[in-house]
Amino acid sequence: MSQPGLRERKKEKTRLALIDAALDLFLAQGYEATTVDQIAAAVEVSPRTFFRYFATKEDVALSLPVDGQEVMLRELAARPAEEPPFVALGHAMRAVVAELQNGDQTETRRFLKARELIESTPALFAGSVSRMMENERRLIAEIARREGCSPDDLLPHFVVSLFTSVARVGFESCHPRTVEDLPAFAERLEQILALAERSLRPGWDRV
Amino acid sequence: MSQPGLRERKKEKTRLALIDAALDLFLAQGYEATTVDQIAAAVEVSPRTFFRYFATKEDVALSLPVDGQEVMLRELAARPAEEPPFVALGHAMRAVVAELQNGDQTETRRFLKARELIESTPALFAGSVSRMMENERRLIAEIARREGCSPDDLLPHFVVSLFTSVARVGFESCHPRTVEDLPAFAERLEQILALAERSLRPGWDRV
DNA sequence: TGTCATCTGTCAGTGGCTGCCATAAATTAC
DNA sequence: GTAATTTATGGCAGCCACTGACAGATGACA
Numbered sequence: 001m002s003q004p005g006l007r008e009r010k011k012e013k014t015r016l017a018l019i020d021a022a023l024d025l026f027l028a029q030g031y032e033a034t035t036v037d038q039i040a041a042a043v044e045v046s047p048r049t050f051f052r053y054f055a056t057k058e059d060v061a062l063s064l065p066v067d068g069q070e071v072m073l074r075e076l077a078a079r080p081a082e083e084p085p086f087v088a089l090g091h092a093m094r095a096v097v098a099e100l101q102n103g104d105q106t107e108t109r110r111f112l113k114a115r116e117l118i119e120s121t122p123a124l125f126a127g128s129v130s131r132m133m134e135n136e137r138r139l140i141a142e143i144a145r146r147e148g149c150s151p152d153d154l155l156p157h158f159v160v161s162l163f164t165s166v167a168r169v170g171f172e173s174c175h176p177r178t179v180e181d182l183p184a185f186a187e188r189l190e191q192i193l194a195l196a197e198r199s200l201r202p203g204w205d206r207v
Numbered sequence: 208m209s210q211p212g213l214r215e216r217k218k219e220k221t222r223l224a225l226i227d228a229a230l231d232l233f234l235a236q237g238y239e240a241t242t243v244d245q246i247a248a249a250v251e252v253s254p255r256t257f258f259r260y261f262a263t264k265e266d267v268a269l270s271l272p273v274d275g276q277e278v279m280l281r282e283l284a285a286r287p288a289e290e291p292p293f294v295a296l297g298h299a300m301r302a303v304v305a306e307l308q309n310g311d312q313t314e315t316r317r318f319l320k321a322r323e324l325i326e327s328t329p330a331l332f333a334g335s336v337s338r339m340m341e342n343e344r345r346l347i348a349e350i351a352r353r354e355g356c357s358p359d360d361l362l363p364h365f366v367v368s369l370f371t372s373v374a375r376v377g378f379e380s381c382h383p384r385t386v387e388d389l390p391a392f393a394e395r396l397e398q399i400l401a402l403a404e405r406s407l408r409p410g411w412d413r414v
Numbered sequence: 415t416g417t418c419a420t421c422t423g424t425c426a427g428t429g430g431c432t433g434c435c436a437t438a439a440a441t442t443a444c
Numbered sequence: 445g446t447a448a449t450t451t452a453t454g455g456c457a458g459c460c461a462c463t464g465a466c467a468g469a470t471g472a473c474a
Contacts, residue, residue: 007471035460046423051462126337133336154402157376165368173361195361204406214440214451242429253454258431422469441450
């Protein structure tokens with residue numbers, strides 16, 4: 001059962017403890033009003049150790065959504081090659097939301113807590129956006145690979161860029177705060193995907 | 208001629224001097240390797256004064272592109288109301304590029320220097336992106352006003368989001384470094400706008 | 415049990431950024 | 445032209461995010 005050794009498990013435990021403590025403190029007294037020392041103290045760890053787990057104070061708040069993007073990429077890679085790029089991206093996104101709805105409640109709650117915090121904190125929102133951009137490059141690479149074209153081609157850029165627009169508008173226009181909000185969010189996502197489909201010419205995302 | 212008083216002119220002068228010194232130092236020895244003290248010293252100003260002109264070290268590098276977005280917004284507001292939103296956005300963008308091509312050479316060079324620096328510095332690129340998002344909200348508001356709908360409606364979000372995608376892909380796929388590169392950039396922009404037009408159904412951005 | 419790799423705490427230090435107060439310069443009022 | 449007022453600047457003390465280096469603690473493994 002315990003595949004990873006004691007050391008690994010301990011590390012994962014402190015990592016989660018740091019995230020939880022940080023999220024709670026940030027939500028309670030504000031992001032910038034909270035110091036790293038406070039977070040470290042709450043977990044009974046030295047401030048230096050905090051920075052061994054997270055490169056910056058921002059990272060501890062963003063780590064969960066960043067992980068989510070990793071999942072998105074894996075899901076995309078698992079989609080069949082016949083699917084047109086935009087369709088594949090849509091299904092990958094649906095899979096991520098589904099996992100959020102059906103997965104471990106504790107994790108989901110943590111994730112939503114992080115998203116709420118990020119949306120209500122300009123500095124974190126900015127950070128979140130720029131990491132999405134980072135991830136966008138990887139999505140482009142994956143789409144280019146699927147379609148057998150160069151990552152420098154205009155089309156994969158355009159497809160991914162348009163898709164992330166859809167995803168972003170989804171989050172912006174419907175802020176899921178609890179597990180109960182997730183179905184509404186999923187529905188909202190469908191609305192926007194439908195709007196996109198209505199707006200675009202059939203076959204626009206291929207060749 | 209000298210509409211603004213001596214005080215105002217002096218301030219503008221130090222502001223530009225700080226930007227120039229900062230850009231040169233950043234390009235010469237790297238962004239993070241350059242300290243605010245160095246920039247201040249180069250302009251013979253106290254470090255404290257630097258922070259009276261720019262809230263952060265990042266700001267001095269991003270101020271020019273941020274000003275550019277301001278121009279974009281003004282141009283958009285000047286477009287006739289009959290134009291469909293996406294067309295109006297396209298023309299506003301063209302106007303900005305044209306102003307860049309025909310305006311003061313010194314200013315244009317400064318602007319391009321800033322863009323080059325930003326694109327080659329991850330931290331600055333991240334900051335740049337998140338400010339674009341800030342601006343995106345204002346573009347959405349303007350489109351909503353033009354179209355007589357609510358800024359919360361899906362359509363203006365979608366239109367603007369898609370347009371900024373186009374703009375971003377334009378910059379990413381063609382990095383104008385000197386004034387001579389600008390025509391090529393303008394052409395690239397046209398290509399992407401054409402691609403977008405080909406991909407979208409007529410009338411998609413209205414009603 | 416002992417050796418080794420890895421994690422952790424301590425400490426000293428850099429650099430971004432701010433509040434505060436005194437001074438100097440430009441603007442305005444007289 | 446001078447005095448009064450506003451506004452920009454410099455210097456200083458200090459907070460906090462973040463880092464490198466070293467020493468001690470703690471799992472891993474034989």
